[in-house]
Amino acid sequence: xxxxxxxxxxxxxxxxxxxxxxxxxxxxxxxxxxxxxxxxxxxxxxxxxxxxxxxxxxxxxxxxxxxxxxxxxxxxxxxxxxxxxxxxxxxxxxxxxxxxxxxxxxxxxxxxxxxxxxxxxxxxxxxxxxxxxxxxxxxxxxxxxxxxxxxxxxxxxxxxxxxxxxxxxxxxxxxxxxxxxxxxxxxxxxxxxxxxxxxxxxxxxxxxxxxxxxxxxxxxxxxxxxxxxxxxxxxxxxxxxxxxxxxxxxxxxxxxxxxxxxxxxxxxxxxxxxxxxxxxxxxxxxxxxxxxxxxxxxxxxxxxxxxxxxxxxxxxxxxxxxxxxxxxxxxxxxxxxxxxxxxxxxxxxxxxxxxxxxxxxxxxxxxxxxxxxxxxxxxxxxxxxxxxxxxxxxxxxxxxxxxxxxxxxxxxxxxxxxxxxxxxxxxxxxxxxxxxxxxxxxxxxxxxxxxxxxxxxxxx
Numbered sequence: 001x002x003x004x005x006x007x008x009x010x011x012x013x014x015x016x017x018x019x020x021x022x023x024x025x026x027x028x029x030x031x032x033x034x035x036x037x038x039x040x041x042x043x044x045x046x047x048x049x050x051x052x053x054x055x056x057x058x059x060x061x062x063x064x065x066x067x068x069x070x071x072x073x074x075x076x077x078x079x080x081x082x083x084x085x086x087x088x089x090x091x092x093x094x095x096x097x098x099x100x101x102x103x104x105x106x107x108x109x110x111x112x113x114x115x116x117x118x119x120x121x122x123x124x125x126x127x128x129x130x131x132x133x134x135x136x137x138x139x140x141x142x143x144x145x146x147x148x149x150x151x152x153x154x155x156x157x158x159x160x161x162x163x164x165x166x167x168x169x170x171x172x173x174x175x176x177x178x179x180x181x182x183x184x185x186x187x188x189x190x191x192x193x194x195x196x197x198x199x200x201x202x203x204x205x206x207x208x209x210x211x212x213x214x215x216x217x218x219x220x221x222x223x224x225x226x227x228x229x230x231x232x233x234x235x236x237x238x239x240x241x242x243x244x245x246x247x248x249x250x251x252x253x254x255x256x257x258x259x260x261x262x263x264x265x266x267x268x269x270x271x272x273x274x275x276x277x278x279x280x281x282x283x284x285x286x287x288x289x290x291x292x293x294x295x296x297x298x299x300x301x302x303x304x305x306x307x308x309x310x311x312x313x314x315x316x317x318x319x320x321x322x323x324x325x326x327x328x329x330x331x332x333x334x335x336x337x338x339x340x341x342x343x344x345x346x347x348x349x350x351x352x353x354x355x356x357x358x359x360x361x362x363x364x365x366x367x368x369x370x371x372x373x374x375x376x377x378x379x380x381x382x383x384x385x386x387x388x389x390x391x392x393x394x395x396x397x398x399x400x401x402x403x404x405x406x407x408x409x410x411x412x413x414x415x416x417x418x419x420x421x422x423x424x425x426x427x428x429x430x431x432x433x434x435x436x437x438x439x440x441x442x443x444x445x446x447x448x449x450x451x452x453x454x455x456x457x458x459x460x
Contacts, residue, residue: 002129003036004065004092005029006046006056008076008083021189023049023182024196027246028098028121028214029071030172035122038170041129045176048079050185056083060090067132069125072098072108074375074397081394084112093132097121100397102213103377105146106154107393115139116146119160119214120201122169162216166201167226171233179238192241192272195234199227199260203248205278206314207301209344209372209380215248221256228263235269243273250275251286261289270294274337276301279325280317287332297335297365300325305358306351309344314379319358326362338367340419342412345372345384345403356419360426369419371412373399 007026011017026047036043046059060068068087072080077100087094097117101108105116114132117124124144131137139147144160163169174195183193199222201215234240251257264270275290276299282290290298302322304310310317326336340355359367374381374388375398389402 001044001063001065002041003067003069003095003125004044004046004059004063005033005069005071006083007048007071007098008079009048010052010079011049012052013079021185022194023185024194024244024246025049025172025174025177025179025182026071027172027196027198030174030176031169032069032121032125033173033176034170036125036129037173039126041126043173043176045173047177050178050181053079053082053086057086060087060092064090065092067095067129068092069095069097069121072096072100074100074399077397081111084108088112095125095128097214099211099213102146103375104393105156109146109148109154111394114147117144118146118156119144119216120163122163124160162202162218162220164220166220166222171230172197174238183238183240187241193238194242194244195238195240196244196246197227197230197234198246199250200247200252205249205316208312208314208383209341209375209378211375211378213377219249219252221253224256224260224263227260228267228269231264231269231271232267235271240271243271245273245275247275249278249281251277251281251290254281254283254286257286258289261292264293272296274299278317279322282325282328284328287328287334290329291332291334295334297337298329299337299339302338302358302362302364302367303341304344304347304351305355306347307354309347309351312346313341313344319354323358323362326364335365336362338362338364340367340369341372342369342415343371343406345380345406352415352418356422359419359423363423363426367419367423369412369416371409374401374403 007029009026011023017023029045033043033045044059044063044065046056048056070080070083070087080096084094084096093114094112095115095117096108096113101113101116102118105118108116115128117128124142127142128145131139131142139145140155140157143158146154146156149155179195183195187193201220202218203210203212203215204217204219231243234243270293272294274297275295279300279302282298300322301315303313303315305319307319310319329336338359340359342352372380374384381398384403387404389404391401
């Protein structure tokens with residue numbers, strides 16, 4: 001084995017996901033595997049989702065790979081640090097990649113990693129596997145990495161160019177993992193098995209809180225035929241009941257989306273699916289194409305009902321565009337999901353009220369909330385960096401960072417409950433089942449939020 005690829009997500013350690021049970025395979029890792037195998041390398045994959053960290057140690061003992069590559073994100077950092085230590089204890093070279101390491105490269109090197117990959121990893125790993133076979137390799141000639149220099153300090157090489165032709169890349173190496181187990185997990189909980197795929201890489205938008213450290217700030221699409229071929233292969237091999245298009249922004253390109261719908265119709269393939277998109281990309285023709293493809297829900301990053309906050313986020317979208325897109329999707333029989341972000345820097349009570357009013361007006365079929373957190377390397381992080389409470393790097397992630405002067409989490413717990421109650425009240429009105437209790441509950445929650453502000457509870 002030339003390299004063992006792994007990631008640090010363990011379903012057994014995620015109580016919230018166990019309740020939801022919507023696990024997806026590590027597509028990025030599987031793209032690395034298929035690329036390296038196509039280049040003639042012998043690759044192993046440790047898919048941690050349904051396994052334990054003890055299984056990881058056992059696999060290292062059995063296979064004894066000379067190199068271990070670990071994909072890391074904010075959710076998996078703590079597990080990844082344990083995996084680094086386990087691999088180093090067995091004398092393996094450790095390469096770290098993914099969205100979190102590039103902006104914490106020195107810390108990951110200090111935790112035992114030998115190399116941090118910055119950006120896409122396919123070509124970089126190809127060169128690293130060869131170089132690390134030599135004890136005196138000159139890593140400075142490999143673009144897109146951070147490593148320890150001779151002085152012991154982190155040394156960075158020039159950025160690696162992004163892959164220009166995604167059609168030339170092989171499909172994700174789904175055969176390297178137990179994909180039927182994912183399908184069974186979905187079917188047992190939801191009655192339908194889902195397979196994920198991506199049609200493009202990168203996001204060209206400017207949202208201040210979003211990290212684009214792997215696929216970059218461009219948008220590179222695969223061809224319609226290439227994606228359709230993959231879907232056809234997925235259907236023939238795995239027989240899923242649904243798909244999940246995991247693009248950052250699906251349907252970003254109007255002509256591509258319409259052509260893709262026509263191509264799948266020509267091939268007589270129609271599977272229900274969900275996707276994430278942006279409101280201003282959805283006109284009537286795009287909505288019709290999505291419906292034709294089998295889309296049953298589009299998730300829109302609405303984030304706030306306050307135009308002031310949306311502009312501060314540099315979302316490049318208006319509240320009215322979100323409302324229009326939601327109405328347009330519904331006319332085509334597609335459900336609307338929304339992401340709402342609370343606590344963005346400078347948010348006031350009137351902004352929260354605007355978000356509540358927005359949700360009531362738009363009436364999404366489902367909405368999810370998160371409290372904003374500053375990810376290192378983003379403009380949002382830079383904006384609040386001087387107000388961040390100290391945090392030991394090994395003890396938390398960017399998700400745990402505390403912005404001084406912002407209301408405590410209890411405030412946002414009440415805000416979530418307020419929003420949920422108001423949306424439910426609106427649904428009751430529309431269905432003719434409005435209950436006085438809903439109004440009373442909503443008023444009580446608003447009062448509690450006000451008390452939290454008045455008491456000046458602050459995170460320190």
